[in-house]
Amino acid sequence: xxxxxxxxxxxxxxxxxxxxxxxxxxxxxxxxxxxxxxxxxxxxxxxxxxxxxxxxxxxxxxxxxxxxxxxxxxxxxxxxxxxxxxxxxxxxxxxxxxxxxxxxxxxxxxxxxxxxxxxxxxxxxxxxxxxxxxxxxxxxxxxxxxxxxxxxxxxxxxxxxxxxxxxxxxxxxxxxxxxxxxxxxxxxxxxxxxxxxxxxxxxxxxxxxxxxxxxxxxxxxxxxxxxxxxxxxxxxxxxxxxxxxxxxxxxxxxxxxxxxxxxxxxxxxxxxxxxxxxxxxxxxxxxxxxxxxxxxxxxxxxxxxxxxxxxxxxxxxxxxxxxxxxxxxxxxxxxxxxxxxxxx
Numbered sequence: 001x002x003x004x005x006x007x008x009x010x011x012x013x014x015x016x017x018x019x020x021x022x023x024x025x026x027x028x029x030x031x032x033x034x035x036x037x038x039x040x041x042x043x044x045x046x047x048x049x050x051x052x053x054x055x056x057x058x059x060x061x062x063x064x065x066x067x068x069x070x071x072x073x074x075x076x077x078x079x080x081x082x083x084x085x086x087x088x089x090x091x092x093x094x095x096x097x098x099x100x101x102x103x104x105x106x107x108x109x110x111x112x113x114x115x116x117x118x119x120x121x122x123x124x125x126x127x128x129x130x131x132x133x134x135x136x137x138x139x140x141x142x143x144x145x146x147x148x149x150x151x152x153x154x155x156x157x158x159x160x161x162x163x164x165x166x167x168x169x170x171x172x173x174x175x176x177x178x179x180x181x182x183x184x185x186x187x188x189x190x191x192x193x194x195x196x197x198x199x200x201x202x203x204x205x206x207x208x209x210x211x212x213x214x215x216x217x218x219x220x221x222x223x224x225x226x227x228x229x230x231x232x233x234x235x236x237x238x239x240x241x242x243x244x245x246x247x248x249x250x251x252x253x254x255x256x257x258x259x260x261x262x263x264x265x266x267x268x269x270x271x272x273x274x275x276x277x278x279x280x281x282x283x284x285x286x287x288x289x290x291x292x293x294x295x296x297x298x299x300x301x302x303x304x305x306x307x308x309x310x311x312x313x314x315x316x317x318x319x320x321x322x323x324x325x326x327x328x329x330x331x332x333x334x335x336x337x338x339x340x341x342x343x344x
Contacts, residue, residue, distance in 0.1 A: 001059035002027030003305070004052065005066045006077060008037040011091055012068035014290065016046070018298050019066070021287040022310060029062075031055055052080060062086055064305035070163055071170030075100050078115070082107045087114040089301045092179035094327030096170050098335045101328040108324050114304045116297075117327035119183040121240060121255075122320050123293035125280035130242060130253045131188045132317070133276070138268065140247025142189070145224045149181040151238030153230040157204045165205050167343050172208030173230040174200075174334060174343065181240055183322065183330050185224060188242070192333055193219040198340035203231040214337055284313040296320075 002023055005016045008030055020028050029047040032038050038048040049055040055062070067077045067090040075095040081088035082104070094101045094117055108115050121127060133139055153176070158165030165171050186192060195216045200209040211229040218224070230238075241254045248266040252259045260277055262268075268276075285295035299310040300321045338344045 001029065001062045003064050003066065004029050004031055004055055004062045005068060006031040006052065007068035008032030008034065008041065009068065015066045015068055015298065018287065018289045018294060019302060022302055029055055029059065064088065064301065067091060071096055071175065075104065078104050082111050082113050085111060085113055087305045089116045089118065091118040092327065093175060093334060094331050098328065098331040101331040105324045105328045115324040116301045117322045117324060119180065119322040119326060120293050120297045121180050121184045122187050122322055123296040124255055125282050126253045126256060126258045127184060127188065128317055129258050129280045130244065130251065133251065134188055139249050142222045143245040143247065144222065145242055145244040147181055147185060147224060147242045148227040149177045149238060149240045150229045150232040150235050151177065152233055152235045154204050154210060165208050167208040172205065173228050174209050174212050174338060177228045177230050178212065178334055179330050181226060181228060182333050183326060184240065186329060189218045189220065189222050189224065191219045192216050195333065195336050195340060198337045200341040200343060209341065209343060212337065212341060283316055286310060286312050
């Protein structure tokens with residue numbers, strides 16, 4: 001067997017469509033409990049199964065699995081991958097229990113099973129440029145930053161049966177949006193040492209948060225303030241934004257661009273300033289769907305399973321791939337934020 005995509009929802013469909021050009025339709029199959037969904041995928045020419053066990057009985061052991069199910073089932077599916085020595089990619093957040101996430105990390109390391117977490121925003125060129133600026137020090141020390149992730153996901157009260165409206169089942173803004181911007185903040189500024197403040201707000205949800213505001217401090221001493229909001233009607237789609245104060249400039253970065261406001265007396269020459277202000281160039285990818293970042297993410301995972309690089313761009317930065325340990329670190333922070341905000 002080739003690769004299994006577990007979960008036939010929006011993310012599962014996206015991953016299935018993306019990996020097919022890299023692997024070929026005959027090397028990809030879908031696992032989904034709903035019979036109607038399986039029927040649709042079968043009509044599209046994909047093998048589809050009600051369970052991993054049925055897929056293995058028919059096609060044998062997979063080379064890798066992509067876990068794109070609701071968060072409540074992530075842990076058990078990851079445990080299956082570890083027990084069967086099958087590399088796995090798991091969407092964010094890793095689990096709903098930081099202690100269980102830590103146990104998964106330890107088990108995967110002991111078993112030597114490759115695993116990757118779905119923090120796709122790490123692959124966005126503008127955020128990689130911002131990370132490089134923090135690391136190389138050309139703009140001087142970071143004095144602080146503000147960050148936000150806003151979108152228009154929830155526009156009316158969710159059905160009582162919906163897990164998305166129940167924080168304890170993986171719903172709410174902190175569980176859905178939080179992992180992306182929390183991991184991205186760690187990726188750019190380093191580990192978070194202390195969460196000083198966290199408050200939640202409700203717009204349509206009663207058993208989950210619709211927005212979160214928090215303040216924290218990184219181990220480097222850099223302080224950040226974050227706003228996470230999935231009920232922002234001014235946004236057509238989700239947008240992540242960072243506003244960072246360096247000694248030499250104020251820098252704004254979002255999903256597509258990076259902008260500089262130079263401080264009077266900045267020591268950088270005009271040529272260097274022009275180089276930094278140039279629009280970040282997205283990486284070349286083997287197949288484009290939704291954005292280069294999604295392709296790069298899958299190229300990383302598929303390559304680790306197959307033992308060969310699938311990247312077509314020779315100039316990619318190193319140290320980007322989100323590991324299972326990153327999933328645990330984010331889950332631990334979500335747990336701390338939830339407790340401070342009164343969600344737990």
